[in-house]
Amino acid sequence: MAVEPVVYGASERPPRGDYRRAGADYTCAQNYAQYTQADHDTYRRLYERQSALLPGLACDEFIAALPSLGVKDHIPRFEEINLRLRAATGWEIVAVPGLIPEVPFFTLLANRRFPVTDWIRRPEEFEYIVEPDIFHDLFGHVPLLFNPVFADYVRRYGQGGLKAHALGACELLSRLYWYTIEFGLIRQHDGLRAYGAGILSSSGELQYAVQSPEPQRIPLQLERTMRTRYKIDSYQQTYFVIDSIQQLFDMTAPDFAPVYERVKGLPELAADARD
Template identity: 85%
Template sequence: MAIEPVVYGASERPPRGDYARAGADYTCPQDYARYTEQDHDTYRRLYARQSALLPGLASEAFIAALPSLGAEDRIPRFEDINARLKPATGWEIVGVPGLIPEVPFFTLLANRKFPVTDWIRTPEEFDYIVEPDIFHDLFGHVPLLFNPVFADYVQRYGQGGLKAERLGACEMLSRLYWYTIEFGLIREAGGLRAYGAGILSSSGELPYSVQSSAPQRRPLQLERTMRTRYKIDSFQETYFVIDSFQDLFDMTAADFAPVYERLRGLPEIAANASGD
């Protein structure tokens, strides 16, 4: 079976990454020798800039787990992270050449394997990149996989994704991923904080999402979230807020099949829509 690149959202440029290296499950070994000193320096500078922004903006659970990534001055080796991650929560990270199709993606998550793109952006893309790279995936996603409750939620999402695919409901479920795992906010003792990887790996959206008066911030409600469209090429106009990772996990315990059926008869909600 030929392994083809995947495009999500609107992009005139096909995904980069060597998909010929991928197996049938879209995973591939991390080709560590391929990274140049410039690649390592890009990672070092991204890590330094982003970690300096975290206090007062990022979830305390994320800040506490970040050192588990290991190396700050070079791209980490996946096997080194897995040596700490697997004993902590049973998860492991696996290399992929870039974006992968929904079913292989859900299957990996359902088996507690998180796909991490193994290439890094160019220096010219330091401030913005169209598709996820190794910095976004490692820095943004992996630290919270050391949190047992959040790690269980991500696995549950993968299991739910396989069911959603059979029910023709992937678009609705993808919005839950977007507004939680990628762009979620949480209320902590110190105030509003970010836990979504798309926020945590962005120098601009991290302060914007927490401090700006421009976006809406709404309590996370499953049906409202799964009806709400989202932006892929600008800061979000709506963020959904949880009170704890346990609440998020408990909220997603129900069978979504009846939810999907109800939502099929309702209109989508614009990303900037106010009201219910």
């Protein structure tokens, strides 16, 4: 039986990926033959543009890990990345046709398998795309999976997601994912830097998140983060800041069940709510 497609937020657009290729766990084989020369050129141009912006804006751990992706001038084969990734942290990447539901997503992460969308944006979407594509997933997410502490955090998030699903708290935990793995900032010895994939894969938001005076940036606090709604179609108005990846890992060690109970009794906060 075919799995059901997943849409992004409240979008009414049909999902772009071909979910008929997916198995029950939503994974599929990377359809490498589908990529045209234009697709490879789009990936190359995106990689060149984004990597040139990283100095002074991306965290040291990301910059150090980026070469582990391998080739820059065309779309990589997942199996080649996996040879290096398994050796580094025991993780692997798996192809998916697009967004996937919460439980399959959490299950993959809990088993050190990171889902990567295997299609790439069209040339006319070079500057912006709503859905995560292969460039966002590979360039934004995968390098830090070569960092053992961050890789363990992502696995812990997957394990916690399965518990959150059973407790009816997925929305609260999804906000933690959004404000850390997707849009997190870190304060390192030489200033503020980005570590979230949504920032690192966006030319505009990378500069905005780190340098603009407009958004507020506050220290990461679990309850404050879980109460804060977020934007999917604009730059973030609030960013949460950590001092180290180890801090992020340690902060998520306790059982979240009591945290969920406290947060459920508190009002939600708008994405631009001032601390």
